[in-house]
Amino acid sequence: MNPLTAHIATALKEARELKSLTQRGLSARSGVPQAKISRIEREGADMQITTLISLARALDLEVELVPRKALPALETIVRSTATTWSDPGKRFRDLRQALQNVTTPDIPSTTLEELQSHIRMLANFPPTAEVMAEVKSFTTWLSKAKSPDLATFDRHAREIKRLRNELAHARLPDSPPRPAYSLDDEDDDDA
Amino acid sequence: MNPLTAHIATALKEARELKSLTQRGLSARSGVPQAKISRIEREGADMQITTLISLARALDLEVELVPRKALPALETIVRSTATTWSDPGKRFRDLRQALQNVTTPDIPSTTLEELQSHIRMLANFPPTAEVMAEVKSFTTWLSKAKSPDLATFDRHAREIKRLRNELAHARLPDSPPRPAYSLDDEDDDDA
DNA sequence: AAAATTGATATCTTTTTGAGTATCAAAACA
DNA sequence: TGTTTTGATACTCAAAAAGATATCAATTTT
Structure with missing residues (x-):
């Protein structure tokens, strides 16, 4: 996996799975061939930013340039904005x-x-x-x-x-096993 | 200017100017040819994400995929983290x-x-x-x-x-002429 | 006034992506 | 069980970016 792009590749894959989309489904929405999505997700294949933008938009994401300084805050924001589960x-x-x-x-x-x-x-x-x-x-x-x-x-x-x-x-992240969650639910999954 | 990439192109240019870097200076730091930087900044030329990442890193920025939902909060964060001027x-x-x-x-x-x-x-x-x-x-x-x-x-x-x-x-943004600023100084410019 | 710098362009070759298809094993489904 | 779906991989050709230089007008600097 290309170390430079690993971050983005992982984010794309996670976002797709969170939306319960298949690679073909995402392909249909974004116009990017399924074969390419596969390469990107597992190899971190390089791509043009227009391609990245297409994929991102199809996943309700935006490509942003964020100052390093603001990264910790961004993480907090994203966590609190994300769909989470109450208790x-x-x-x-x-x-x-x-x-x-x-x-x-x-x-x-x-x-x-x-x-x-x-x-x-x-x-x-x-x-x-x-x-x-x-x-x-x-x-x-x-x-x-x-x-x-x-x-x-x-x-x-x-x-x-x-x-x-x-x-x-899976490799465990270095976070404690059971953090306290408290945000509200969005109920966007199946029955 | 390519509308898809305009956002990123502008952000790159602003970040470069904020750091008082010339295109050649940024080129030296990032390894991206000056000619390409010029094309990107003014035409929003398409590029590979590895190129974007190189440029971003050289400017202390990170390429992030941000959920649409989190964008307003991100904007606030970036503003408050940015170098501003007291009074x-x-x-x-x-x-x-x-x-x-x-x-x-x-x-x-x-x-x-x-x-x-x-x-x-x-x-x-x-x-x-x-x-x-x-x-x-x-x-x-x-x-x-x-x-x-x-x-x-x-x-x-x-x-x-x-x-x-x-x-x-310049076209004026739709913000009031003299907002109240209050954040602290960083003093990172010349004498 | 002369020299150096800056950003914008142009040209050329090499490398890579894009797009379209096709195939295949594993897993999910009925 | 047999059928469908899913993700991974292969191959092609056309298009685009990468990379390396070079040039030039407008500033900027000395």
């Missing part, structure tokens, strides 16, 4: 509660135990957009479905496992 | 005072009168980095030099005139 701990508790009430005999108890272990682990990491979206989606589905079908349940269970593995293998 | 009105008064005390007979009174008129005009515009730097530099020189030489005096007079003309011909 992620409660969201995790809600999910585990919902799981406790699942009484479908089809679900193997080993699977259920494993799933609960994964959720506990996820709850001990700083919440990401991706994780919280799944937690919310899973909880909603559980509390809504009268008779949860095994297929959907499995899909959620696998997603939770994937997220756990992703976090487990 | 620009006082700086203008100091300069005019220093001029009153100039008793060198060599200076034609017409020149002096014209100069004072220009200063009055500049004082009625929102102060720019360039203007305040010159006001400070001129004042310092006047109060230091026992017998001000005409050549240097003329250089300052011409610079003041140039700045006045620049402002007079």
Whole structure:
């Protein structure tokens, strides 16, 4: 990954994923070929600024030149402006509660135990957009479905496992495991 | 001027001028040819992001992708972080005072009168980095030099005139003529 | 007045991106 | 299970930027 552009490449990828867009989806919006988006995201491929601007605009971002001095403040601003989750701990508790009430005999108890272990682990990491979206989606589905079908349940269970593995293998940022979050919710994800 | 890149082109030029760098000076620091810098600044020429990053770094700037939502806050941050001048009105008064005390007979009174008129005009515009730097530099020189030489005096007079003309011909931003400034000084310019 | 600097342009070759397609393995989905 | 979607990668040709110089008019400096 090109060290000069890594920062931007990562920001683009994160912004795309936060918006639940596929590379092809972003391609359609921005006019930039999917192949190029792939190269940019993983290699930090160089590109023209007009291309960067197209991608950024499609993601509701702007390319700005910010004085070094202002960077710490900018970080704070962006964090506070970003879509965050109010009380992620409660969201995790809600999910585990919902799981406790699942009484479908089809679900193997080993699977259920494993799933609960994964959720506990996820709850001990700083919440990401991706994780919280799944937690919310899973909880909603559980509390809504009268008779949860095994297929959907499995899909959620696998997603939770994937997220756990992703976090487990990722390099941890040097921030404490569970910061206090307090900003409001925007509810822009799926059911 | 390319409308897509105009924003960035302008920011680069302003940052360079704020640092009193010539295009060649910036070229030397950034490794980007002077010819290209010229094209970028006036035509908003497209460039690769690695080029933009080189230029930005040489100007103590960083290329950032900022959420649209966070832009107003960013603007505030940048303004408050920028080098500003405490009480620009006082700086203008100091300069005019220093001029009153100039008793060198060599200076034609017409020149002096014209100069004072220009200063009055500049004082009625929102102060720019360039203007305040010159006001400070001129004042310092006047109060230091026992017998001000005409050549240097003329250089300052011409610079003041140039700045006045620049402002007079520039499109005015839609801000009020003399906002209240209150932030502290950084004193990073010459004697 | 002469010398040096500045920003704007021009020219030329090399390197890189852009755009359009196509393919493929892995994962998601039904 | 078979089908679709997703991201990664390959190849082409046309377009554009990079890089290296050089020139020039207008200032600026000495």
